[in-house]
Amino acid sequence: MSDSSSPLLERLARLRERVADLVEHRSATDPTADDPMRGMYLTDDAVRHLLFGGAQDAAPAPGPDTAPSPGPDPADAPDPAKEPAGAEEPDPAEEPSDDDRLHWLAHWLRLSPLDTQILLIALAPDLDRTFESLYAYLNDDVTRRRATVALALDLCGVPTHSAAGRSRFHPAARLVARGLLEVEEPERPFLSRSLRVPDRVLAHLLGDDTPDPALGGTVRLLPYLPAEQNADDAQGTTGPLARRLAGELSAHPLTVYLREHRDGDGLAFATAALGAAGLPALHLVPAERRGEHRPEEHAPAERAAGEHPPYRELLREARLTGRAIVVTSLPERPEELIRALAVNDVPVLFTDPRPYDPQWCDTGRDPIVLDAPRRRAGDLDAWRAALGPEEPDFDLAPVVAAYRLGPGGIDRASRAARELAAFHGTPLSAAHLRLAARQQSASGLERHARRIRPDVGWNDLVLPEGPLAQLRELVLRAQHRDRVLGDWRLSAGGGRGRGVVALFAGDSGTGKTLSAEVVAGELGLDLYVVQLPSVVDKYVGETEKNLERIFTEADRTDAVLLFDEADAVFGKRSEVSSSNDRHANMESAYLLQRLESFDGIALLTTNLRSNIDDAFTRRLDLVVDFPFPDEEQRLALWRHSLAHVPCADDVDPASCAADFELAGGSIRSAVVTAAYAAAGRGDGVSTDDLLAGAQREYRKAGRLVLDDASW
Template identity: 85%
Template sequence: MSDFASPLLERLADLRERVAFLVEHRSATDPTATDPMRGMYLTDDAVRHLLSRSTEGASPSGRVEPDEPDGSGEPETTEEPETSETRDTPEETEPSEPPDDDRLHWLAHWLELSPLDTQILLIALAPDLDRTFESLYGYLNDDVTRRRATVALALDLCGVPTHSAAGRARFHPAARLLTRGLIEMDDPERPFLSRSLRVPDRVVAHLLGDDTPDPALLGTVRLLPFLPAEADAEDAESPEGATGTGGADGVDPLVRRLAEQLSARPLTVYLREHRDGDGLAFATVALGAAGVPALHLAPGKSTVAHRPEEDAPVERTAGERLPYRELLREARLTGRAIVVSSLPERPEELIRALAVNDVPVLLADPRPYDPQWCDRGRDPVVLDAPRQRAGDIDAWRAALGEEPEFDLAPVVAAYRLGPGGIDRASRAALDLAAFDGTELSAAHLRLAARQQSASGLERHARRIRPDVGWSDLVLPEGPLAQLRELVLRAQHRDRVLGDWRLSAGGGRGRGVVGLFAGDSGTGKTLSAEVVAGALGLDLYVVQLPSVVDKYVGETEKNLERIFTEADRTDAVLLFDEADAVFGKRSEVSSSNDRHANMESAYLLQRLESFDGIALLTTNLRSNIDDAFTRRLDLVVDFPFPDEKQRLALWWHSLAHVPCADDIDPASCAADFELAGGSIRSAVVTAAYAAAGRGDGVSTADLLAGAQREYRKAGRLVLDDASW
């Protein structure tokens, strides 16, 4: 027998005495009491007995008086309308300090159940704990097939007349027992008094000490990671999402205020996000500071999906209706708050269903709050969720459990993960290191962090996992220094633009945008990959054919999808040949010109609010509109390589290729003015020729490859004999 079951079984012993009293009272005058077929049919004597019965019923010991209105006219402080106030009788008051394992008492205390409600719940619960009550209830119901308590039987056992309005109100659809999901009434087609009472399995399990979540919530609701605040204020870490300087104890003032409110009373809050995940991260920190665990629901990620070619929605997952009733009951049983992120397109039903005053509910969404979403006249508290900060070193250290051997700050500087994401990434990195049988490395941590940024950019962009580094770049010192500065800006933008308040304001984002300009093959795309690799991020190359659309307005919609996804994803976005969409505006001489200018105007506005990292490349810098140039953080010019740089590019391309002992690419570097991309192509041509011979690459192979690149470019090449 479990500790949690003992108090319930003690209560059932008292209930058994009441049942025995009622059985004895009825059987004393019932002519069919000894009939083995009692309850299967009605005899004449049974009918006459029923006609002679008093309407007052029995008065078993331990009677609970029905609650009567007190005439005050004040409504109850609950969200459901009650037909009467609850006034406890002194003899039915629960013990002031019951044992901790008496969950029925604590449930009644948390949910503010009256003694009459508590007794009704126990009566309905009895057959689920002791099978003997099934037979007893069947006898008292005058029907051996009705083995659960009915409304009439529950009132009789509580000593409440079945005609009492206050007693019948306990079973109203808006009464506490039903709205809290503690009991359910079956057989709606039967008369009111004959309807059966049933306690859901989840409530029974909770009262017995089992806190396994309701099966109806599987796949829809998860437990939010609980991050309690540090006990020592001096050690309290500044949470992700803080936008300004923290308070004296290091905790953001907005987090502290919300935590204080949540600790004092249940509160409904709408958090408007700037970036997907901001609200969830802020809610996690605030609830941790308040000491309140939570359940997380993300309905917008598992609801109806629309196909563009069809008008009707198509089900993406089974069971479109979300279990709001079960979710609220789970929160009430376990004392948890509810956090909802990624609201559905039409959130009215969700907000109205969760707008209660006894459970803390935090809603997070990028859209501004619409008062029409809630028709109860009590809107939630609307707050702007602070932006998530990148590189919260203290949070990463706490999640890893120990200080790694490498410098943690530059490794995690680019990842804008919430507390839950940091925790999952840290566990995944430790698992990867254990799988490799090595100590945790920066590569493990970066790979695990990238996996936390599930992105939808693949529909419009090609993902590149960076596999190059600074040593792969052969550039003059000027452009190389600018590329390193670009990485520095991406790592420290939260501090400079946020903490130091150097943002221009006006809703501008904290994005980093750079332009790479230079001839084809000078290393622009390779440099973008190096920048992404230095930040530990994936590179997404935008596929312009999937973006540009002949229909008016469709190009802007495609670009908005890309920018929105890039805003919420830790990745580097690359617009190759950017002059196709970032070109100069022109005078309006036709409708095409007007719409082209509208696209440019949209891009100008979108770059202002962009919060990610974007790189643009172009072969003709003069084709880029000057208004775009003003919004760029850096413009890096890639010069055509001189002879010294060309020789370095030849040697760099040959670094991993088997070569002849006397190979010397100096003549190729001097005689052929080729960019880095063309030099690599020439080396590939030479490598194939050498592989066909089964020999190393020779100088002649390099010359042949260089000549081919000249011919591809339409340039004059001397005959082979002249070389």
């Protein structure tokens, strides 16, 4: 056994002496003490002993110290004046050792000496098998090898009729309510009910802190960041409030409801506050939000089978280990959860994006309601701590600038990045870290948007310096918006978000979608192209609902949202001449309001900038105009498209660039046509192939082709 068991075994040795005294006392007056079949049947002598002698032995005369209390609350702190006589007081001269877990458990949970003694009596058979036979003898039943209520009171020297003594086994009593003691067999008379200590409590007293198996899959240990390592700083958005909450949590347990703006804000703030308070925590994710919600029709059968949420076990685990509890993503109806966990002796922090409803808790213990500060992106201190002491070979700041992961997500992403690097047999790179970080940002956008994993860079763009500079500024805004809009307080207020919204305007094929992909790739984020047919709905109000789902999911996801052909939903409002006009204007009004509170990155593309409502334009951070390429840029586009294509030695795209006014998308299509023709011949692309491809693009556009000989 571990060292933690030694003090417990010493207590059991003293308990054995008390049991021996009681056995000696019972056997001295029991006429059946020498009967080998004692406990299997009742003889006439045994019945007469019970009728005329047993009552006096089992019920000592009460004295002034054992007078029943006038109804004390068992959950209140023990009052020595009301404590029944017989509870074993600790020796003042004896200093308990640090590994005396029973002593410290009694101290933390404010157990009285009588409660502590009852707990020791109940757990004795689980530590020493000899107590089974002794208890069976004292219970006068060879099949009852655990302590009963009557036996526990007898060993403590408390009369079985003492109200104060019997109250220790009430469901609201401190031992029972805190899950330390179970009173079994409710169908039996009160005094003959068995007492059992849960295995988790016994394991804790022996020094084993393995979490209760009943919590598996629902509870994990929250990463503990001490005050000097957490993300708080004087200028951080969580600093002052987190330190204030940490001070209150250090002074006394609190129940707190954190309303979060973005999924994960509350958990990050709770982790920072608990770290500053020096409190480790258990993290509970309700089953309904883990995708394990069962249909309502199955609920009665499951309840009948004894299935219940592990709230009691969770509170017991927190009490045993001195941890707080953090609950994230509350279920749709959180009343049962909040009422069960809103206790006065364990710090509990709930986080959810919904406003707190007082109807959720009718116990009179409403939590303190706070708004969780927005989580900062690119938390360098947290990333460096998760990656370890070895500095990466790349600049970490721009790589992680766009990710708003909480402490747990940062830890998982860092571990996954190291494993990816080890799998490839290379040092940790920015690509490994970005891929791992994207995997931590699970998204439900796929229902309404198509995901693109960016695979292009700045070298793939052929644009004038003006649009290129604006695109780089867009990346800069996305990376530093927390500092500018948050720390420097340049947000307009009024519930406005910290999102970045830009419009890409230009003719078809001028590079708008490619530029969006480059921006997403530079930020290390996935690009989600909104599928407008899955958004627009003929029924009134459904389009707004679909858009709200997209914006809400984009708010909580580290990704770039792209509305291609945005004038379909961001078009100009018109005068109301029919119900259709009114509903179209309602959609536009909703989008105007939603863009102001948006907290993510959204890009809009359009071929007709004039179709975009002026009110939308005012809310845009940037408007990037994509000009039609001139001859020099067209030549660069032809050469860039042919960079990886086998070509004939004399191929020259200069004539195509000069004679055919094509945008970048059309030039790429022409090169694809030429490549197929060359592949069919088993040869390299020739100038004639390029001319044929350019002519086909002209024909597709309905433009006149003067020289048609090649067809």
